Amino acid sequence: MTKAFKELGLDATPLAAAMPAFCASIPAGELRGICEQARARKARLVALWGSDETTRRAGYALHLALAFPSGLLWVSVPLSREDPHYPGIADIYPSANRMQRATADLLGIIPSADADRRKWLRHGAWPEGAFPLRKNVEAAARFAQSPDRYPFVPVEGEGVHEIPVGPVHAGTIEPGHFRFSVVGEKILRLEERLGYKHKGIEKRFEQMTLEEGAKLAGRVSGDSTVAYAWAYAMAVESATGTEAPRRALALRGILLELERIANHLGDLGYLGNDVSLSFGFFQFWRLKEDLLRTHAQLFGHRYLMDAIVPGGVAKDLPVAAGEALAGRLAGIEREVATLKSIYDEHAGAQDRFIMTGQLTPELAERMGLTGLAARASGIARDLRVDYPIPPYQQLDPRAASHTRGDVAARVAVRFDEIFESMRLVQTLVQQLPPGEFRAPVAAAAAGARGLGWIEGWRGEVLIALEATAGNRIHRLHPHDPSWQNWPLLEHAVHGNIVPDFPLINKSFNLSYSGTDL
């Protein structure tokens, strides 16, 4: 497989990980050429981040994770200590825009002058010229609060007015700012401003051992705690050469699918609520609560936090518990089938769902839409299908696929995925391999790298890890699929009316915490 990368002129070395993964180092001058060729070969940009290597007798480094059909490629670009500049790639991979700006805010690794150099994660907690993720800045450092002054793009013209929303929203939602430019009720433009929840997660990881980091990984985005915990465990196992027992992998599959079902149930309820079908809200949230209580009873936590640990899982699933789980899921599945037919036939709900917040497959592909939302816009990609790791290899999972790209399609994907996840859990419970559920984790060598890559309910979650001496974390980048999808929400609302924004937003249900870090 390294041959495939040779065609790109890359000297890629395989990285021991659960999925096919490779590392390569290239000079900054070759970055754009490699990205152009990668894009031509249909490789996706999964993540872009930076690191401070001054403690390792170097300068800085820019990192990219690119998903090729043959596997995941981790490209590193060493940059000098004095002048950490690189040519920007946002014209090749549009989703890189905010990632480049965040990397500049945190590390002072700056794209070339023609790139968008507006700040992104930095508001007022640290001043321009200070870079909190650099190694010479203490985590406990306190900078004087400075005014934000973010340069929103002004929209002018007759009858155009602005509606600023947030950061504190009207409902129980994470904080962020949305600036709408509207004509009458129609949305002309939406500009997002995020970063309000930035709480220094990446810096916090660097104060931790590999063992301690598991708990924090499970709290990067609380609604995806299983996906993050698994990706983290996978990265640690990859860096330390640890192999989780087969039983643990099957249990992880069960946990991940349960998280998917629980989140989809909640979203389907809220999507009903947002079109005034409060019946849907109460029905789906009743089913979700049933599932959460089952989680608490069988796994010790309503959201399955800390259930996955490096080396395996924290708790086994005895036979009787597995049978109880299978029984309850079957009951929920029957009710979801009834609710699906009610949603499908409800004229009022369908009228609001269909053709609302549409993202065409062409735009989705060009901009790099990912995960659940991509599967509603004709991009049938799913890590469980495309790069199946155990336990998915034996299960033959099916990726949901709808092409209309509207709220109705994102509703349909959720229904399809609930039923498919139910099938996966039922099969896994029946075929749970015997044996241990947790293996001891070896120590990581200083400089060891690890990758974890999991299809969470929202999309692909990546953990890129570099260890340092004493089994500690040198650098860890947790990447949420919302980085890719937030910019597309700005497109999806074009031409829609303001009152449909909550519905469209909910149909994506993106993470703020996962991208604000």
Place this chain on the structure above:
Amino acid sequence: MYQLLKQIAKTGIVTGPAPLPDATLRALEQRLGQLILEHFGRALAIRHVDAGSCNGCELEIHAMNSPYYNLEGLGIKFVASPRHADMLLVTGPVSRHMEVALKRTWEATPDPKLVVAIGDCGCTGGIFGESYASCGRVSNVIPVDVTVPGCPPAPVAILQGILTAITPGR
């Protein structure tokens, strides 16, 4: 429509003595109703502010709105503006980027007002602690009446925290 009505009839009323022992829960509901009547004319208006959480506590606040807990039946309502609120339910360690927004929300809430900090992060700063980007616990930024620990606290625990906040003498 027939199927929808049938589903409602089939579901019945699920609200009631749920995860904790029955008697305890029933006492909780009754006391809460009386206290709200006494102190807030049977309508406690709550404004939720996420000041930097991982979104875990929000999931439980959403869950508290499920039919299992029938909040509105208890006279508790979530409102869209702090100007309509009696109580702020605050989650998260307060990120430094939310510090100003949280203070402004608190100032916009009319007196007498109550603040309940939700979750381990709201109580102590939790796993995120204090840093260049995090102010830590909620009481580092605004006065807090009641803290509800948990990661995240279950809906019943949040409900108990709300009750504690409107109990006289506390």
